[in-house]
Amino acid sequence: MRIKLGVVFGGESVEHEVSIISAVQAMNKIDQEKYDVIPIYITKEGEWYTGNMLMDVEVYQDLDLIKKYANNVVLYKKDGAFVLQNKGLFKKIVTDLDVIFPITHGTNVEDGILQGYLQTIGIPYVGPNVYAAVVAQDKAYMRDIFKANDLPIPTYTWFYDADYKNNPDEVIEKIEKIKYPVIVKPATTGSSVGIGVAKNKDELIKAIEEAINYDSKIVVEEVIKNLMEVNISVLGNYESQETSVIEEVLSKSAFLTYDEKYVGSGKVKGKLGAKVTPLKGSKGMASADRKIPADLTDKMTKEVEELAIKVFKVLGNSGNARIDMLIDKKAKKVYVNEINSIPGSLAFYLWDPKGKDYTELLDDMISIAIKDYKRRESKTHSFNTNILQGFARNGLKGMKGKLQNK
Numbered sequence: 001m002r003i004k005l006g007v008v009f010g011g012e013s014v015e016h017e018v019s020i021i022s023a024v025q026a027m028n029k030i031d032q033e034k035y036d037v038i039p040i041y042i043t044k045e046g047e048w049y050t051g052n053m054l055m056d057v058e059v060y061q062d063l064d065l066i067k068k069y070a071n072n073v074v075l076y077k078k079d080g081a082f083v084l085q086n087k088g089l090f091k092k093i094v095t096d097l098d099v100i101f102p103i104t105h106g107t108n109v110e111d112g113i114l115q116g117y118l119q120t121i122g123i124p125y126v127g128p129n130v131y132a133a134v135v136a137q138d139k140a141y142m143r144d145i146f147k148a149n150d151l152p153i154p155t156y157t158w159f160y161d162a163d164y165k166n167n168p169d170e171v172i173e174k175i176e177k178i179k180y181p182v183i184v185k186p187a188t189t190g191s192s193v194g195i196g197v198a199k200n201k202d203e204l205i206k207a208i209e210e211a212i213n214y215d216s217k218i219v220v221e222e223v224i225k226n227l228m229e230v231n232i233s234v235l236g237n238y239e240s241q242e243t244s245v246i247e248e249v250l251s252k253s254a255f256l257t258y259d260e261k262y263v264g265s266g267k268v269k270g271k272l273g274a275k276v277t278p279l280k281g282s283k284g285m286a287s288a289d290r291k292i293p294a295d296l297t298d299k300m301t302k303e304v305e306e307l308a309i310k311v312f313k314v315l316g317n318s319g320n321a322r323i324d325m326l327i328d329k330k331a332k333k334v335y336v337n338e339i340n341s342i343p344g345s346l347a348f349y350l351w352d353p354k355g356k357d358y359t360e361l362l363d364d365m366i367s368i369a370i371k372d373y374k375r376r377e378s379k380t381h382s383f384n385t386n387i388l389q390g391f392a393r394n395g396l397k398g399m400k401g402k403l404q405n406k
């Protein structure tokens, strides 16, 4: 019997369109003999749709078409099964599902929020669990955890927009303990949205004021010089991992902008945060200018691989995450920049040279999810307690001591 696999994508995120591209690519590569692929598209307004038409990238040019012909559904647990149910008058069950595969990028969908919903229902799902996803989406949490685990990262600090509004001098003073130039990043946006480099105080103020348009948490860190950017993927879970080849990201501008990442021209220096709809002709993350494998010595390759596994494990990741690193070529020093828990194009192009084609990669990811689910189920989640009986007998007063000990 084929496994019913619900591929969830879209959602309320600036990376909505990129997610559509990643998901459509993947759905067309999933082994159809083994899996029955059910597309589940979340609109920017948070409505869920299903239907075979959603496997074609062209339909996303016309949302009205989707609203008219696709099924508007909810996902929930009914009589022990996970179902997609029509929201229309007749509330028909469209299909049941065995596993969910989120191919989602950015806030609300890659950051643990969607994962929390899936886990609340209890359905097995592919990729990071809630905890790993939350930390991977937040550049401040991520750095705090990397630092606590002695992983090499650029010197950084972070603050809230409210801190800056209340006392800008104190925030700037804290930042200026780091030497200029510094890079200012909204903690959770992704895709280079709202990021800026500052060489002095004036530029810093400008960069902060830009960044706080996007997020209430801002990270500032030293700019790594003699920069070489490399990415590597790790596939597995906390128990076992394998690494992909390493790619070098080639970019003509100071850093990768949204346009470069997704619109597919390394030559166009995109305006930061420009609103682009990278649908037609875009190849998602697979389109940025890159060199595979990266030009690294064996020693450096090993260092990057080992570091990537440490990062993956520290966050308790699962699935296939891409870990991005910054290398100071002169100092031969490797820094962790970030982890993408659901990378663009699922970073399939990093596995192909290792002899793992996209279909096999997707199959591995789903197998890992099922293993994780079984392990989760085998752990004790509840234990018998008479606390409710006690509550009924004694009322709130009698329970006070017990509740305080919680």
Ligand SMILES: Nc1ncnc2c1ncn2[C@@H]1O[C@H](COP(=O)(O)OP(=O)(O)O)[C@@H](O)[C@H]1O
Pocket (backbone or CB within 6 Å): 154, 183, 185, 189, 190, 191, 192, 193, 195, 221, 222, 223, 224, 225, 227, 229, 254, 255, 256, 324, 326, 337, 338
């Ligand atoms: N500390 C740094 N030093 C030098 N360049 C950096 C640094 N941090 C980020 N960059 C550049 O900015 C780009 C975007 O930053 P990143 O933190 O990866 O954010 P995003 O989530 O938008 O990908 C990186 O790919 C890199 O080119």
Ligand SMILES: [Mg+2]
Pocket (backbone or CB within 6 Å): 324, 338
């Ligand atoms: Mg990045």
